[in-house]
Amino acid sequence: xxxxxxxxMLVLLAGCYGDSQTKVNDTSAIVTExxxxxxxxxxxxxxxxxxxxxxxxxQLGRHLFYDKRLSGGGTISCASCHEQNKAFADNQIxxxxxxGDLHPRNSQSLANxxxxxxxxxxxxxxxxxxxxxxxxxxxxxxxxxxxxxxxxPAILQSxxxxxxxxxxxxxxxxxxxxxxxxxxxxxxxxxxxxxxxFRSAYDRYIAGDKSALSESAKRGMQLFNSERLExxxxxxxxxxxxxxxxxxxxxxxTPFHNTGLYNIDGVGGYPAPNTGAHEVTGxxxxxxxxxxxxxxxxxxxxxxxxxxxxxxLADVVRTYAAGGRNIxxxxxxxxxxxxPYKDSFIAGFEISEEEIADVIAFLNSLxxxxxxxxxxxxxxxx
Numbered sequence: 001x002x003x004x005x006x007x008x009m010l011v012l013l014a015g016c017y018g019d020s021q022t023k024v025n026d027t028s029a030i031v032t033e034x035x036x037x038x039x040x041x042x043x044x045x046x047x048x049x050x051x052x053x054x055x056x057x058x059q060l061g062r063h064l065f066y067d068k069r070l071s072g073g074g075t076i077s078c079a080s081c082h083e084q085n086k087a088f089a090d091n092q093i094x095x096x097x098x099x100g101d102l103h104p105r106n107s108q109s110l111a112n113x114x115x116x117x118x119x120x121x122x123x124x125x126x127x128x129x130x131x132x133x134x135x136x137x138x139x140x141x142x143x144x145x146x147x148x149x150x151x152x153p154a155i156l157q158s159x160x161x162x163x164x165x166x167x168x169x170x171x172x173x174x175x176x177x178x179x180x181x182x183x184x185x186x187x188x189x190x191x192x193x194x195x196x197x198f199r200s201a202y203d204r205y206i207a208g209d210k211s212a213l214s215e216s217a218k219r220g221m222q223l224f225n226s227e228r229l230e231x232x233x234x235x236x237x238x239x240x241x242x243x244x245x246x247x248x249x250x251x252x253x254t255p256f257h258n259t260g261l262y263n264i265d266g267v268g269g270y271p272a273p274n275t276g277a278h279e280v281t282g283x284x285x286x287x288x289x290x291x292x293x294x295x296x297x298x299x300x301x302x303x304x305x306x307x308x309x310x311x312x313l314a315d316v317v318r319t320y321a322a323g324g325r326n327i328x329x330x331x332x333x334x335x336x337x338x339x340p341y342k343d344s345f346i347a348g349f350e351i352s353e354e355e356i357a358d359v360i361a362f363l364n365s366l367x368x369x370x371x372x373x374x375x376x377x378x379x380x381x382x
Contacts, residue, residue, distance in 0.1 A: 034058065039198050039207065042238055043246035045114035048128060051186040053193065056171040059380075061191025063168060064184060066379045069158050070137070071098045072146030078136070078188065079379065081107045081144075085372045087297035088195060093308035101142035104273050106308035108293060109301050111197035111371060117245040118254040121290050121306045122276040127245075127254065129189040137185070156181065195377055197296055197368040198238075205365070213365050220362030223355055229320075231359075233345045240295035240366065256289035260324020260342040261305060263334035268341045271332050274307055287341050297371065299364045313363055317356050323348030 034053035036044060047053050064070055065078045081095040081103075082088040088110035095103045105121050118124055119132045126132050136144040138152075147155060159165055160179055169179055172187060202221075204212035213221070224231045234242050234257055245252040256277040262270045270276065270288040277286040290306045304310045310319060319325050323346055324337035336342070351359075371377070 034194070036194075037196065039203060041206075042198065043248040045193070045246055047193075048130065051130060051189060053190055054172065056168070057187045057190040058194045060165075060168040060172045061187035061189070061194075062377070063165065063380050064159070064188050065191050066381055067159070069155060070145060070147075070184075072143075072148065072151050072155075073098050076145060081136075082110050084374075084377055084379075085300075087111050087197070087300050087368070087371060088377075089301040091302060093303055097142050097144040098146045099143040101144070103142050103144065105306050106303065109297055110192050111195050111297055111368070112239055112294060113195065114193040115239050115244050115246055116241070116291075116294070117243045117252050118256075118291055122256060122274075122278075123280050124254045124256065124277055125280060129192050130185055133185050133188050133192070152181070156184070159184070195371075197371045199368045199370045200296070201365040201367075202362075203368075214361055216358045216361040217365045218362075219355075220358035220360065221365075223351075223359050224362055228349050229351070229359070230345045230347070230349070231320075234292040234343070235295050240298075241292045243291050254291075256286065256291055257343040258288040258339060258341045258346075259290070259305075259320070260336040260339045260346050261309065261319075262288060262325070262327070262332055263336045263339040264332050266334065266338075268339050269334075276306070285341055288339065289341070295363060296366050297368055299360075299367050300372065313360050314356055317351065317359055320346060321349050321351045 034055055036053075038044070051057075065082075068074055068077045068080075070077060076098045081090045081092075083090050086109075090107045092107065094105065095107050097103060108121070113119060113129055118127055119129055120126050126135075137147050138145070140148070160169070169183070173179065173183055176183065201212045201217070223229050224235075234255075236242055237244060242253075242255050258268075258276070264271055268284070268287050270278075273279065275287055276289040278284070278289065298304075299313065302312060304313070304316050310316050322337060324335075324339060324342060326335045326337055327333050337348070
């Protein structure tokens with residue numbers, strides 16, 4: 001846990017797991033059954049046993065998600081890097097934290113996170129949204145929200161003493177005698193877990209409306225699922241990613257892939273600190289291995305890749321067509337096409353500009369326009 005100071009972790013663990021007078025796992029907190037409102041082909045996602053979904057926790061989490069007081073300087077909220085009109089990404093190459101630290105990775109879309117088998121670009125040990133939520137709030141490498149040993153009691157009290165929050169906490173945790181950071185983290189995770197996006201033109205098409213896709217998008221869908229392009233191998237299923245877990249699965253995987261973006265030393269190296277799953281495991285074969293992002297809403301979440309280093313979808317397709325990226329100038333010179341750890345599916349392919357346009361038309365059809373404006377996910381303070 002290099003990202004969170006040991007002292008703060010001890011404080012938070014005490015708050016999270018309570019003592020004899022604090023009922024932190026009280027399942028009577030379930031006020032109403034949560035309505036996932038899913039299309040028939042979608043299996044329900046997994047809910048943590050100690051943080052079951054409720055509408056009350058979802059609404060509390062929505063308020064916390066947009067509250068800038070949940071940061072050391074009172075300047076950023078979760079929504080600062082995850083904006084609704086960008087499918088809860090931010091269109092920045094890499095975001096800045098509250099103290100001005102540049103994050104090493106691009107902000108991912110949070111939509112449909114409930115189904116992701118792993119929840120970061122490159123850490124196979126982070127498999128729950130609750131775990132991930134701790135990092136931006138309390139992490140120090142980089143500093144994002146900047147909550148620390150000194151300021152976290154005052155930040156918690158500023159939230160708990162706000163009259164707007166009192167009924168929200170009472171509804172979400174009616175039998176809890178003491179609210180602590182665990183409840184805030186769990187509620188934030190509940191909101192993020194409840195951000196659902198299955199209302200795109202593509203969804204209407206697979207539901208039977210064959211007019212929902214343009215002819216170009218239909219051609220693009222065929223190309224996407226072809227053995228020539230092989231996109232579907234890493235971006236498959238209803239989520240368009242192979243990192244998926246749901247309640248129907250007895251066994252699931254947390255795959256990561258090297259897509260040949262870098263080869264800075266000629267033997268497979270990626271620029272630090274972004275070495276992918278290798279950062280955690282230390283295994284050479286996982287150098288540059290990152291999670292395949294879901295392609296739902298991908299048209300509104302530019303720029304792309306783990307470090308935001310590719311600006312457009314057309315350039316992403318061209319990079320895969322080339323079998324990786326050859327950087328011929330600058331600090332990251334190297335031929336990623338020759339990276340020895342590159343995934344075997346990144347082999348390159350022939351494609352015309354017209355076909356690239358068709359693939360992009362298909363990717364555009366994955367945008368859930370309603371998600372971008374749905375009041376259910378919007379800022380409750382506006």
